[in-house]
Amino acid sequence: MQISVGLIRFLSLVRTLRTTAPCRSHIPGTCFHHGSYVLPLNERSITETFSSYVSLIRLCAERKSATGVKKIQLYMIKSGFPHLSLSNKLMDAYLKCEDVENARKLFDEMPHRHIVNWNSMISAYIHNKRSREAVRLFGRMVAEGIRADEFTFSSTLKAFSDLGLLREGRKAHARLVVSGLELSNVFVGSALVDMYAKFGRLSDARLVADRVVDKDVVLMTALIVGYTQHGEDGEALEVFVSMVKEGIKANDFTFASILIACGNLGDLCKGKLIHGLVIKSGFESAVASRTSLLTMYSKYGLVDDALKIFDRFVNANQVSWTAVIMGLAQNGREESALSMLCEMIRHAMVPNAFTLSTVLRACSSLAMLEQGKQIHALAMKIGFDRESFTGAALVDMYGKCGSIERARLIFDDLVELDVVLVNSMIYSFGQSGYGHEAVKLFLGMPDLGIEPNGVTFLNVLYACSNAGLLEEGLQIFSSIGSNPNIETSRDHYACIVDLLGRAGKLVEAEELITQVKSPDVVLWRTLLSACRIHGEVEMARRVANSVLKLEPGDEGTHILLSNIYATTGNWSEVIKMKSTMREMRLRKNPAMSWVEVGKEVHTFMAGDWSHPRSTGIYVMLEELIKKVGDLGYVPDTSFVLQDMDEQEKEKSLYHHSEKLAIAFALLSSSNSTDCVRIFKNLRVCGDCHTWIKFVTKVVEKEIIARDAKRFHHFRNGQCSCGDYW
Incomplete structure (x- = not known):
């Protein structure tokens, strides 16, 4: 409404500049026609009209009214006002109103474009997640001989990382080296570090950071984030220490990232030291730092400490709620996690896909089908039921609650499949004994365009073990060696040992274990379980000794051996085992x-x-x-x-x-x-x-x-x- 009033006032101003006299001069630049009237372009009227247009354009930009900006532009064109003289103002207003299309049209009409125009347009595309168009515009800029500056490169480097264009990013880096911006401009250096970190080229990111002369907190934080996101938390901590030594003050995002690194490292001492530094620096009340603090303490298993930090939030955001819910779920407090979700909704905070997937996995752990159904309904209501994270969690929840038909329906209804979803479905099949279906889905992955990972092989081998599919399991196990991206783990071996053992091929299972470098307790205990099934007492004694050499107080081995004696009717040995367990103060979990x-x-x-x-x-x-x-x-x-x-x-x-x-x-x-x-x-x-x-x-x-x-x-x-x- 205010814009409409402003436009009326502006039109009134224009009318005061009109004259009923016909145009006496047709000399270019002296006047322009508007309807049956002529607007004389003397110095005073041009200045007044120009400033009025500027004021109105600014008003529309402040009100985020792209429609108002468009009406002003159209009025300029209709009235014959040279609107391109205000193209920068109009383009800036369109971009502030997030109307990228009209901004681009105006950009293309400009006879002469300043570097600021190019930068604004490229930045707008990236801000609106249209990185491909940003890269194309950058290419056109280079082709037209426009020299990019530090702002151009910092935006375009982000577009390259968004699109996975490492080669193009390296070319841009080369141009920066030639222009001398790489070493002298920390703004550009930060963008390069961020790009290489997102590509996982951390050695390149570190090299760039070391070469920048005047480092700042943005550059160092980008490097820390890169290390943390790629699991190199120790390196992140080293960078943080060097940053402190160089006198660069950390900000909220620096602390948030380094606290996550401490949580991943499981180093409570360092975590508490940095917590103290957060307090000293005045960032404990900052949302990002506080969220990372509660995440860190949750990873240490100190859930009550994490809850105390969460309780100090004045206005917890979606990320903070999700972090505390995840902390509860990961530390065996699934019911509390579900209660916290209810609290989150009562606080008018809408959960995201990650929140929902976390509480769904909490339902999976406790096999709480009814609660899982309610969360499924909530996911459908807010439109996250077909999102990859939520979809995988739904398949997992229904699968672990024994509702394999529902799990399959959800899986088949999802448009975009990924390896996590397929893994969840294969595991669900395996847990319910549908081994053939699991193998069929595994073999059909190439047709879906999905590459199996180590978890995929583990899940399908588990399915073969549960269904007794010996031949299929052995073939899949042997195929792991031909996949250069997957390393055969002890868990893979354990599945095959279980499969062979259940099939009665105990000798072959024992021979397979001996091929593993440093076999662990799980492998030997798996074979011991197979000995119980087939009543192989002598092998069981030998295998039990192998376990007890590695873990003398392993209660699971004593219980298994006791069960083997019970299965074969050797009750005197059962009594001896129970006596030994009492002496060792070992207790069998009650059924x-x-x-x-x-x-x-x-x-x-x-x-x-x-x-x-x-x-x-x-x-x-x-x-x-x-x-x-x-x-x-x-x-x-x-x-x-x-x-x-x-x-x-x-x-x-x-x-x-x-x-x-x-x-x-x-x-x-x-x-x-x-x-x-x-x-x-x-x-x-x-x-x-x-x-x-x-x-x-x-x-x-x-x-x-x-x-x-x-x-x-x-x-x-x-x-x-x-x-x-």
């Missing part, structure tokens, strides 16, 4: 199962009577045991200690935690057709596995059980694992 009912998680242990509905649970359990017994279920008492009579053994089996969880779930949803989902912290025992298959026949519902290793989808008396787990 626990849990189920989510009514948005609340209910946890059970073997023989548990602590639940408020325990009486009903045990009544339901007795009914199920009777019905499955009628169908042919016979308790397998080999899975309990043999120093009990047969009735006690059966009673012990009937009260396993997974049976109690299923009984409670069925009691709570007796009229529902939904499948039952339970989770266990250890491997499901063989007797419970058989029992659950019979239960699905009785209740005519699908039961999905996730144990420490994988998912079991029980339907109509069958399991997706094919009794191979």
